[in-house]
Each structure stands twice: as structure tokens, then as C-alpha cells.
Amino acid sequence: MLDLTLIPAIQTTLPPVFEARHLINGQWRDSADAATTERLSPSHGTVVSRAAKGGKDEAEAAIAAARAAFDDGRWSALSGKARATVLLKVADLIEANVDRMALIETLESGKPITQARGEVSGAADLWRYAAALARTLHGDSHNSLGADMLAVVLKEPIGVVSIITPWNFPFWILSQKLPFALAAGCTCIVKPSELTPSTTVILGDLLTEAGLPAGVVNIVLGYGQPVGATLASDPRVDMITFTGSTAVGKGIAAAASGTLKKVALELGGKNPQVIFPDADLDSAADAVTFGVCFNTGQCCNSGSRIIVHEDIAEAFTARVVELSKQVAFGDPLDPATQVGAIVSPEHGAKIDGYVTAARNAGAKVALGGKPLQIAGLGPQFYAPTVVTNVTPDMPIAREEVFGPVLTVLTFRTLDEALKLVNDADYGLSAGVWSENVHTCLTFARQAQAGTVWTNTWMDGFPEVTFGGVKQSGLGREIGRYGLDEFMEIKSLVMRIGRTRAPWVRPR
Numbered sequence: 001m002l003d004l005t006l007i008p009a010i011q012t013t014l015p016p017v018f019e020a021r022h023l024i025n026g027q028w029r030d031s032a033d034a035a036t037t038e039r040l041s042p043s044h045g046t047v048v049s050r051a052a053k054g055g056k057d058e059a060e061a062a063i064a065a066a067r068a069a070f071d072d073g074r075w076s077a078l079s080g081k082a083r084a085t086v087l088l089k090v091a092d093l094i095e096a097n098v099d100r101m102a103l104i105e106t107l108e109s110g111k112p113i114t115q116a117r118g119e120v121s122g123a124a125d126l127w128r129y130a131a132a133l134a135r136t137l138h139g140d141s142h143n144s145l146g147a148d149m150l151a152v153v154l155k156e157p158i159g160v161v162s163i164i165t166p167w168n169f170p171f172w173i174l175s176q177k178l179p180f181a182l183a184a185g186c187t188c189i190v191k192p193s194e195l196t197p198s199t200t201v202i203l204g205d206l207l208t209e210a211g212l213p214a215g216v217v218n219i220v221l222g223y224g225q226p227v228g229a230t231l232a233s234d235p236r237v238d239m240i241t242f243t244g245s246t247a248v249g250k251g252i253a254a255a256a257s258g259t260l261k262k263v264a265l266e267l268g269g270k271n272p273q274v275i276f277p278d279a280d281l282d283s284a285a286d287a288v289t290f291g292v293c294f295n296t297g298q299c300c301n302s303g304s305r306i307i308v309h310e311d312i313a314e315a316f317t318a319r320v321v322e323l324s325k326q327v328a329f330g331d332p333l334d335p336a337t338q339v340g341a342i343v344s345p346e347h348g349a350k351i352d353g354y355v356t357a358a359r360n361a362g363a364k365v366a367l368g369g370k371p372l373q374i375a376g377l378g379p380q381f382y383a384p385t386v387v388t389n390v391t392p393d394m395p396i397a398r399e400e401v402f403g404p405v406l407t408v409l410t411f412r413t414l415d416e417a418l419k420l421v422n423d424a425d426y427g428l429s430a431g432v433w434s435e436n437v438h439t440c441l442t443f444a445r446q447a448q449a450g451t452v453w454t455n456t457w458m459d460g461f462p463e464v465t466f467g468g469v470k471q472s473g474l475g476r477e478i479g480r481y482g483l484d485e486f487m488e489i490k491s492l493v494m495r496i497g498r499t500r501a502p503w504v505r506p507r
Helices: 056-071 080-096 098-109 113-136 170-184 198-210 224-233 246-256 281-297 313-326 345-360 414-422 437-446 479-484
Strands: 005-007 018-020 022-024 027-029 036-040 047-052 140-142 149-157 160-164 187-191 217-219 239-243 262-266 272-275 305-309 328-330 364-367 385-388 405-411 429-433 451-454 487-495
Touching (some): 018 198, 047 098, 047 198, 080 098, 080 113, 080 170, 098 113, 113 170, 113 479, 160 170, 160 224, 170 187, 170 239, 170 479, 187 224, 224 239, 224 246, 239 246, 246 262, 272 414, 281 405, 281 429, 305 313, 313 364, 313 385, 313 405, 345 385, 405 414, 414 437, 429 437, 437 451
Parallel strands (some): 005 328, 018 047, 160 239, 272 305, 272 429, 385 405, 429 451
Antiparallel strands (some): 022 217, 036 047, 140 149, 364 385
16 A cells, blocks of 8 residues: 555644534423433544434424424515525625534544535535525416416425435535525424534524524434434424435335325435546546545445446556545545545445455456555545456446445447446436537436536536436435425416306306
8 A cells, every 4th residue: 555645644632522412492402311422533533522312302392393483484484585694694604614614524524624624615605595596486477378367386385394414425415405495484303414413513503693593493413213213204394305325215215105295315326437538538537536536435426437438448447546546545634635534434344345245256456445554543544446347237336335446347339338327226427528529418318317427527516406316316406496395386376357157057
């Protein structure tokens, strides 16, 4: 591993342990049984946060608060302007607290401090965009139904929304959901991952400071059982939106089915990038390296498999290997670090298991394939890994590894490439690299994915909606379509004047 770029631990004073509690009906609470959990930093091995461990009682209390807040109209009955005003204040407060929030997120998740700062500051833009949508929300009118008829299609908030967020982008993904639900007029219960609760709790303070009424947003800390299960199954909840693994998403959908509440799921991905010989290969190699190493590969949009034309496969793979050696792995608190720690020892073992199984099945590990030891830091680091001689049936080519592990397959024709792209249970995102616009457009139309990037990877904007097909999920987030997820459609049909002919005729 001496040819990799490794950054040892820097000398720094870590902040005091963050104490996190539930926010229910505007009040910060400990758990009724005083239970707590502690989070150890995956990079530094020290206690970062101590959080109240909620149970069914806390979840039900939060649901009751959100239900009451929605039903009495303290938020849902406000004008779009009034809701937008609060959301804009939240955005300003997020920007004022970037450094504090980024530090705790880095220590809880293991991601580099520069990425955490970008995630938190960038999330403020999501809140501002949602505020704009709150003021421009509208339905439709139908004025062509005849002289005596007028119909209006109304958009109304769906009601009480449960929001369950993951550990890999704890603040960004929350901000893909919560401000849009609030813009629509919904009230919410948020359950962050038990591994990364702190930025969600800090946001609770910011929401109060911004003037959000009590009970509109409630936060319950704890585990999927029983907190998440209660949020999914309770009949007082009208919708649940979840981001996480496909397996857990299926469980969420099953729990919600008893009440037929709306379910929105953003789940896993096994996202391909297809590289043609006429592409800008230097840009493609850099984007591939970024796509698999970003957030230590712990990203639903990770570009974890590349499908390279056989004429350039060997040279292109060699270029990716050389670039991967230059990516800085190490202390997340060092601004020079590009890749930090794996979130937990169990997840690190899972990543290594995929690589070991592929090697045993005949694949070749061209780079990495083992944990990293970095001076002064804990053991939860994994080397940048490139696996070649992969066949499409191998688990490493089909399943979500969720680590800095790239698999390489080859193709000869566009049709063959598309067959490999679409031969997957997932359909979150896909990419194509070619200077031929016809190749790119054909690929974009036929790739089974919610997002297709051409000659780029993982560029995103609040205006552009996000979500997957197949087992990558249900529904959409951000953009105008992301707001619509939190709306119910109501048709209002009006007769003008006394023009209706009687159905019952007098004898």
C-alpha cells in the first residue's frame, strides 16, 4: 500500500461529546426510560455523541404532536409566503452554523471535513428552492367544459409525514425531504440514523429559532425497531419517506401496507458508467475515480461498475488505477483528505467479503482489495479497489457493495452495453461517455435508470428531480416533482347557475 496517497492523523482537540435528545411538540426530551446510545467516531475511535434511545412511547407522542399540528392548521393553513419566510430563515441559519454541523457530521460518519462542509452549506440551497416552490405552488383550472361548468384541480398537503434518513448523507438527504414536505404544508416526524443523529438535532434548534410552530417538526432518535416500525405503521401517519437499503425499504413498505399510506423510497443502486472509445478518456477516468471513491463509495449514486469498450478497456483501467493511487485517503479532519473512514467495522467486513468472493471466483484485483492501516487512526479504512476479469453473474457486479470498490466489465456494441446496464435489479442512475450525440441520446432513452448523466457524473441541482426505477425505489425527491410527492390532488367541479336538468321527472 506504499504507492497509495495516505494522510495520517493530525493533532487536534476534539469537541465535547454532543448530547442529543428527542424534540416532541416543541420540547426537548429524554427517553422515558432514560436509555441512551453512544456513537464512536469511525475514524478516531472516541465517543462523539450520546443520544436518547427512543421507543414506541416517544414515537407515538411525536406522531400525536404532528397530527394535532396538522389538523389545527397552525402550519398547513398558512400562506405560501408565510411558510417560505420560515424556510428562508432556516437556510440562513444553516449557513451560519456550517462549521459546527460539519465537524460533528465528520466525526460521526467518517467523511472528510471538506465534503461535510459542502454537504451542509449546499443543503441551504435546497431549503431556499423549497421556499420558492411554497410561493409558486398551484393546481389547474379547466375552463373548457361548457358554459355552465368550471373545474379546478387543487393541490393540498398530504398530512403527517414520517421521514427516516440514513447515515451516509445525514443532513443532505434530510434536506431533500423535509423542506419540501414543509413547503407543501405537511407536518413531520423525523428519525435519523442512530449512527448520525446530531446534525438532525441541531436542525431542530434552528427550526425553533426560525419560528416554526411547535409540533410541526418532531424528532425521535433510536433504531428501526421499534421507532421506524411505529412511524411506518401508525394510522395517524399519512405518508412515509425513507432513504436506505432496498432490503429495509421493502420492510418499510410492508409495515405501511396495513394502512395503505403513501410510501416514497430512495433505495440502492448498482450504477454503471459506459465508456466508448471516442470519449474524452481523461475526463472519464477522473469521473470514474470520483464516482467510486466519493463518500468512501458509501453512496447510492456510487459509480461502482464501469462497462468499457474492449478496444480501450486495458488502457482505461490502468488509467483509473493510477488516478486511484493519487486519491488522498486518511484523517477526515485534514482538509487535504478526499476519502475518510468506513462507517462501521461490520460494514467494512461486508465490503471485504465481496472482494474476497470475487477473487475466489476468478476475478483479478488490480488495486487494493484490503483494509488500510493509517498512522494514528482507527482500523475502519478500506483501500481504493479496482476489480477486473469480472463476469456479470458475480455478486460484486450485481449487488450494492457500498464501498470504494470498482468492477470492470467490457462490451463490443451499444446494444451489448445496454444489455449489461439493464441486467440489474436496480435502476437509480447510469452514465455514458461519448463525443457522439446520437450514441448518448440512444443510451439515455434506453437505459433503465431514474437519472442518466452524459459526459459527467453525479452533477445535481435542486431544480432537477431525483429517484430510481425497479428496486431503486418509488417516487421522486427535490425539484417540482419532489414537492408533488407531498401533495394530494383534489378535483373541484362547479356548476355555474341553475342549469342542471332534473334527473327525476315529475309524473
